[in-house]
Structure formats: C-alpha cells, structure tokens
Amino acid sequence: MFKKISTIVLLSVFTQISFAQRNQSYTLTIIDPNTKITEKIRAQLTAAFNLVYPAFARADGYGTKRDVTLEINDASTESMIAEAGKIMVNSSWLADNSAKLERELRFKLSKNWVSSDTLKKKGYQLIFISKDPNLNQTVKQNLIATYFKVYPKLVKIYNRKSTKEVFFVVDTAYRAVAEASGGRILFSAAYMKAHPTDIDVVTHETMHIVQGYGYGAGPVWLTEGIADYARYKYGVDNIGSKWSLPAYKQNQSYTNSYRITARFFAWLEKNVKSGIIATLDSELRDHQYTENSWVSLTGKSIKELWSDYSKNPEIKLTYSGK
Numbered sequence: 536m537f538k539k540i541s542t543i544v545l546l547s548v549f550t551q552i553s554f555a556q557r558n559q560s561y562t563l564t565i566i567d568p569n570t571k572i573t574e575k576i577r578a579q580l581t582a583a584f585n586l587v588y589p590a591f592a593r594a595d596g597y598g599t600k601r602d603v604t605l606e607i608n609d610a611s612t613e614s615m616i617a618e619a620g621k622i623m624v625n626s627s628w629l630a631d632n633s634a635k636l637e638r639e640l641r642f643k644l645s646k647n648w649v650s651s652d653t654l655k656k657k658g659y660q661l662i663f664i665s666k667d668p669n670l671n672q673t674v675k676q677n678l679i680a681t682y683f684k685v686y687p688k689l690v691k692i693y694n695r696k697s698t699k700e701v702f703f704v705v706d707t708a709y710r711a712v713a714e715a716s717g718g719r720i721l722f723s724a725a726y727m728k729a730h731p732t733d734i735d736v737v738t739h740e741t742m743h744i745v746q747g748y749g750y751g752a753g754p755v756w757l758t759e760g761i762a763d764y765a766r767y768k769y770g771v772d773n774i775g776s777k778w779s780l781p782a783y784k785q786n787q788s789y790t791n792s793y794r795i796t797a798r799f800f801a802w803l804e805k806n807v808k809s810g811i812i813a814t815l816d817s818e819l820r821d822h823q824y825t826e827n828s829w830v831s832l833t834g835k836s837i838k839e840l841w842s843d844y845s846k847n848p849e850i851k852l853t854y855s856g857k
C-alpha cells in the first residue's frame with residue numbers, strides 16, 4: 536500500500552522539476568553489441584533519457600553521475616534496471632513497450648530513493664527526498680516544519696524573489712554537514728543521525744538560497760557570517776541544539792566566518808547600524824558590494840569596526856528555543 540502511494544508521489548515530483556533543468560549537460564552512451572534495436576528505438580531511448588534523467592539527477596543529491604551508459608541487455612527478464620550512471624534495458628520488452636519508456640525510466644530511477652514527499656503550504660513547496668532508510672521520522676518532520684516556518688520569513692525579510700520551490704535531500708553518500716546549491720539543500724544522513732536536534736541547519740542553509748549571490752559577489756566569510764547571523768536571529772531552536780555565538784577572543788578575526796562573524800554582525804546591528812546586514816545582503820545580491828560598502832554605511836572601514844568591537848564586545852544575546 537505504502538509503495539503504491541509513494542510511486543504516485545514520485546511521478547509528480549518528476550513532473551514538477553523536469554522543466555527546471557536547462558543548463559546542465561548529461562551524456563548518454565547506448566551500448567547495443569548485437570544490434571537488437573532499430574534506429575527509431577535508439578532515438579526514442581535518447582529522447583526519454585533527455586526528458587527524465589536530468590530531472591532525476593537534480594533531485595537525486597550528491598555527485599549523481601552525468602555520463603550514463605544504457606546497455607541493451609537481455610540477461611535479465613526485468614524491463615529495465617536503472618540507477619545513476621547505468622541503465623539496462625531488455626530488448627524484447629522495449630520492442631513492445633517503447634511508448635512506455637519514459638514512464639518506466641522515471642519509475643525505475645526513483646526506486647533508488649527511500650521516500651519522496653511533495654509538501655505545499657501558503658505558496659511554498661518542499662520536495663523532501665530521503666535516500667536514508669534509517670532516517671528518524673521526528674527529525675524528518677522537524678526539518679520540514681522548520682522549512683515552512685523559517686524560509687517564508689527569510690524570503691520576506693531579505694529577498695522576495697527567492698524560489699518558492701525547494702528540495703531537501705537526505706543523502707547517505709554526502710559526507711559534510713549540509714550544503715545549498717540552486718534550490719536544493721543536501722543534508723548528510725550521518726550528520727543528522729549524530730545531531731538530531733540540529734534542526735536550524737535548515738535556517739542557515741535556506742538563508743543561502745535566499746542569498747543567491749552567484750559567483751564573485753563577495754568574500755565567503757561574509758556570506759557564511761550572514762547565514763549564521765540569520766540562524767541566530769530566526770532559528771527555531773538554537774537552545775535545543777546548544778548552538779551559540781562564541782564570546783569574543785583576541786585571536787579572532789571577522790574573516791573567521793560562521794558564528795564568530797555572526798556575533799560581530801549582531802553587535803553591529805545593535806551598536807552601529809540597525810538593518811546593516813539586510814543592506815549588505817541586498818548589495819551582495821546586486822553585485823554592488825565592495826569593501827567600501829562598510830564605509831558608506833557606517834563611516835568606518837571593516838577593520839575599524841572590528842577594532843571597535845574588540846574593545847567593547849559585550850552584547851546581550853537572546854536565543855530561540857522550543
């Protein structure tokens with residue numbers, strides 16, 4: 536029963552994302568040593584691949600193979616075996632079912648996932664794909680709830696043009712903590728298992744989607760500092776995950792990035808200029824940010840501001856909790 540339902544959902548996932556895939560290239564090599572298929576079927580295979588595979592790869596997660604071999608292989612009686620990078624098709628099935636090719640390829644590829652859910656709320660969509668059979672269901676629900684609670688808020692505050700269709704992929708092959716690219720966030724299955732309360736990874740990573748600066752807009756420490764500042768300010772349970780901004784120490788620098796930079800930003804907001812982070816975020820997105828932005832906004836250089844901070848770094852911090 537569950538399988539059936541999840542299949543229907545999987546097909547709709549593909550429908551929704553197939554058009555989003557334009558500038559990434561995938562190659563198909565058809566291997567047919569005994570010339571069992573006609574030129575027409577060969578063309579149909581290529582067309583089905585081009586329609587289905589890029590959308591699959593987009594949703595699949597980390598390091599999905601771009602070069603794919605499709606082998607005509609009658610050793611198996613199954614219609615098709617499909618995984619990232621490798622597809623095998625039975626030629627006699629193909630001769631009778633070429634019209635079903637696209638649908639079958641979608642179905643077989645999506646079987647590589649443990650689950651896929653499409654969730655919608657107030658104009659926002661989340662496609663949640665799990666490749667981890669042991670994903671804790673409470674963690675899953677918390678990741679989803681945090682998306683719908685935090686992301687619309689971040690979009691409203693920082694960038695109303697942000698995408699309203701986001702993918703979450705819990706990936707067992709991905710080894711870091713989490714990362715955002717395009718509208719997709721990868722979560723490490725191992726990290727979430729070890730840190731089930733670290734739900735505000737969602738806040739940090741969805742802020743990266745909102746940022747959407749593109750390449751070369753500004754330094755990495757600034758991008759990451761802003762994302763952690765957003766986590767500090769809009770996170771749902773920083774107390775529960777024991778996440779906090781570390782107290783100032785002399786050996787720190789604003790370029791340390793992440794939480795150290797975020798604390799400095801909280802201090803700037805309170806003591807120098809309220810709203811400065813939203814302004815910088817906007818400049819970065821418009822590719823207008825330069826080191827001189829600090830001077831224009833505050834009358835001081837970033838180094839002078841950090842020096843002021845180092846002399847009087849006290850600040851009352853308030854953390855969110857459930």
Ligand SMILES: [Zn+2]
Pocket residue numbers: 739743759762
């Ligand atoms: Zn980040």
